[in-house]
Amino acid sequence: MELPDIHDIEQAHERIRKVIHRTPVMTCRGIDSICGVSIFFKCENFQKVGAFKFRGASNAVLSMKNEEIAGGVATHSSGNHAAALALAASQRGVPSYIVMPRTAPAIKKAAVEAYGGIITFCEPTLEARESTLNQVVEQTGAAFIHPYNNPLVIAGQGTASLELLQDVPGLDAVIAPVGGGGLLSGTTICAKSLKPDIHVIGAEPAMADDAMRSLREGRIIPSLNPSTIADGLLTSLGSITFAILSSHNTTILTASEENIVRAMRLIWERMKIIAEPSSAVALAIILEHSRYFRENFSRVGIIISGGNVDLQNLPFPLVK
Amino acid sequence: MELPDIHDIEQAHERIRKVIHRTPVMTCRGIDSICGVSIFFKCENFQKVGAFKFRGASNAVLSMKNEEIAGGVATHSSGNHAAALALAASQRGVPSYIVMPRTAPAIKKAAVEAYGGIITFCEPTLEARESTLNQVVEQTGAAFIHPYNNPLVIAGQGTASLELLQDVPGLDAVIAPVGGGGLLSGTTICAKSLKPDIHVIGAEPAMADDAMRSLREGRIIPSLNPSTIADGLLTSLGSITFAILSSHNTTILTASEENIVRAMRLIWERMKIIAEPSSAVALAIILEHSRYFRENFSRVGIIISGGNVDLQNLPFPLVK
Numbered sequence: 115m116e117l118p119d120i121h122d123i124e125q126a127h128e129r130i131r132k133v134i135h136r137t138p139v140m141t142c143r144g145i146d147s148i149c150g151v152s153i154f155f156k157c158e159n160f161q162k163v164g165a166f167k168f169r170g171a172s173n174a175v176l177s178m179k180n181e182e183i184a185g186g187v188a189t190h191s192s193g194n195h196a197a198a199l200a201l202a203a204s205q206r207g208v209p210s211y212i213v214m215p216r217t218a219p220a221i222k223k224a225a226v227e228a229y230g231g232i233i234t235f236c237e238p239t240l241e242a243r244e245s246t247l248n249q250v251v252e253q254t255g256a257a258f259i260h261p262y263n264n265p266l267v268i269a270g271q272g273t274a275s276l277e278l279l280q281d282v283p284g285l286d287a288v289i290a291p292v293g294g295g296g297l298l299s300g301t302t303i304c305a306k307s308l309k310p311d312i313h314v315i316g317a318e319p320a321m322a323d324d325a326m327r328s329l330r331e332g333r334i335i336p337s338l339n340p341s342t343i344a345d346g347l348l349t350s351l352g353s354i355t356f357a358i359l360s361s362h363n364t365t366i367l368t369a370s371e372e373n374i375v376r377a378m379r380l381i382w383e384r385m386k387i388i389a390e391p392s393s394a395v396a397l398a399i400i401l402e403h404s405r406y407f408r409e410n411f412s413r414v415g416i417i418i419s420g421g422n423v424d425l426q427n428l429p430f431p432l433v434k
Numbered sequence: 435m436e437l438p439d440i441h442d443i444e445q446a447h448e449r450i451r452k453v454i455h456r457t458p459v460m461t462c463r464g465i466d467s468i469c470g471v472s473i474f475f476k477c478e479n480f481q482k483v484g485a486f487k488f489r490g491a492s493n494a495v496l497s498m499k500n501e502e503i504a505g506g507v508a509t510h511s512s513g514n515h516a517a518a519l520a521l522a523a524s525q526r527g528v529p530s531y532i533v534m535p536r537t538a539p540a541i542k543k544a545a546v547e548a549y550g551g552i553i554t555f556c557e558p559t560l561e562a563r564e565s566t567l568n569q570v571v572e573q574t575g576a577a578f579i580h581p582y583n584n585p586l587v588i589a590g591q592g593t594a595s596l597e598l599l600q601d602v603p604g605l606d607a608v609i610a611p612v613g614g615g616g617l618l619s620g621t622t623i624c625a626k627s628l629k630p631d632i633h634v635i636g637a638e639p640a641m642a643d644d645a646m647r648s649l650r651e652g653r654i655i656p657s658l659n660p661s662t663i664a665d666g667l668l669t670s671l672g673s674i675t676f677a678i679l680s681s682h683n684t685t686i687l688t689a690s691e692e693n694i695v696r697a698m699r700l701i702w703e704r705m706k707i708i709a710e711p712s713s714a715v716a717l718a719i720i721l722e723h724s725r726y727f728r729e730n731f732s733r734v735g736i737i738i739s740g741g742n743v744d745l746q747n748l749p750f751p752l753v754k
Contacts, residue, residue, distance in 0.1 A: 159706045387706060425748070425750040
């Protein structure tokens with residue numbers, strides 16, 4: 115298996131530079147003082163489609179030859195990758211076929227449609243997604259772009275930390291949320307290549323801790339009935355992301371649902387930006403493991419992975 | 435009556451430059467395409483204390499001589515000016531006494547306390563505020579810093595558009611929300627001095643349209659029982675803000691509650707930033723008077739005045 119490396123990430127950045135936003139890095143004294151470390155938030159909630167996923171999708175779509183992409187692209191996704199692929203495909207002028215669980219947030223369905231994606235709904239199980247996707251690919255001849263288990267997608271996601279490390283010198287740790295592991299894999303390759311002594315930490319909901327258990331046990335453990343507000347982190351690692359994270363021995367830390375909502379509230383109230391629950395998990399692990407962070411790190415980068423939230427259905431009344 | 439002019443605003447900027455954030459100007463293609471004009475959002479929700487009010491409060495506090503400010507400062511405010519004055523006072527090392535209606539949002543009370551302000555609660559009427567404030571001033575010897583009817587405060591608020599006009603060339607209109615008129619007065623003086631052909635427009639909730647009626651009738655009409663989600667815009671014009679807005683013949687346009695919530699939702703969903711309802715009124719008037727804007731303007735500046743929202747009590751379930 116050919117794993118992506120830092121050159122793939124640099125090439126990806128060159129390729130997608132003109133179609134993505136170079137998102138800002140924000141800081142917040144109030145949150146720093148609560149956490150006891152200086153935090154640099156790479157704001158991918160301001161990325162096109164509202165999430166880092168546009169980096170990977172664009173890199174995949176722009177890397178393909180005309181004959182490879184003639185039938186369009188297809189994927190299954192709980193939301194952000196779907197919108198990202200739909201926009202990337204529409205910018206390249208090819209159709210996109212999106213298999214999406216019926217339970218996906220309304221805002222994510224609407225986004226996919228707005229970007230011209232053709233949705234096929236399925237039951238919210240991995241099996242249903244895959245069988246529905248196979249049918250769609252068979253019928254359309256579209257190229258399947260996996261949401262994370264794809265070297266080009268991983269390389270694209272790595273460009274977020276490439277920019278973060280260019281913009282913020284002296285980081286001693288970088289945190290990215292982990293669902294399927296595309297962002298965390300790209301972050302790991304990028305950060306460890308450019309700054310070998312940096313700590314890369316995956317942030318996972320305790321209620322969906324399959325990545326932590328997979329890396330601990332040395333095999334992919336599927337995410338069974340995960341129950342977390344972080345709806346972007348329900349998926350399990352893939353063969354490629356598992357190989358990358360295993361070979362780098364990437365640390366995973368988990369956070370409780372309560373700390374995820376607390377972190378989300380802190381970001382909303384103190385920074386005045388909208389981060390989705392999956393993004394808040396990265397700050398939540400600092401709240402949950404505060405002593406570890408205070409004692410070991412002084413400058414921590416966090417990738418705010420997205421800002422797509424269903425405003426009809428917010429968690430704040432639940433946790434003060 | 436000595437009204438502030440552009441030199442006062444430039445001096446204010448020089449004075450407060452080092453203590454305020456130079457807030458970013460953001461754009462959003464999605465909102466531009468809905469509105470049919472290019473909008474440049476001056477993001478004072480990212481200002482210290484989460485609102486432009488820190489500009490005026492800082493300018494007032496930093497302008498005073500030691501003997502004038504020895505007893506501290508005092509004010510009445512529904513929220514943002516209170517937090518702003520508390521922080522400005524604490525940075526100068528003097529106490530601040532804040533008279534606040536019992537009904538102010540929890541987040542605003544907490545902010546004032548966090549900045550060291552000493553709160554005295556009163557009934558939510560102008561009369562109660564003023565009589566309580568008089569008692570506080572009598573007891574403490576504090577200097578009263580009016581939330582808007584104060585030339586130094588108005589000059590400070592004007593620095594937001596000073597930065598906006600420096601950063602964005604070729605604006606043909608600037609919109610600021612109007613409650614007591616401090617921001618709109620500062621915006622009017624600044625914008626009309628630097629760019630005499632620019633249109634300055636005040637944005638007011640239709641359910642609290644006292645500023646529009648006051649300017650139309652040529653006298654201050656108090657805001658009686660205003661009923662709007664835009665809780666920062668409940669106050670009436672003061673003698674100074676009325677004089678400034680009258681002399682410039684500043685236009686006021688109003689928006690319905692439904693368009694205010696629609697605008698707030700657009701800003702949250704599309705821009706991924708948190709704007710309070712009072713700020714959303716500025717975008718809401720473009721939604722409400724869309725043809726007027728499309729036909730008359732191409733580049734419009736909007737001051738997003740603040741981002742302090744009570745997350746326990748959001749309007750989104752009310753309006754789709």
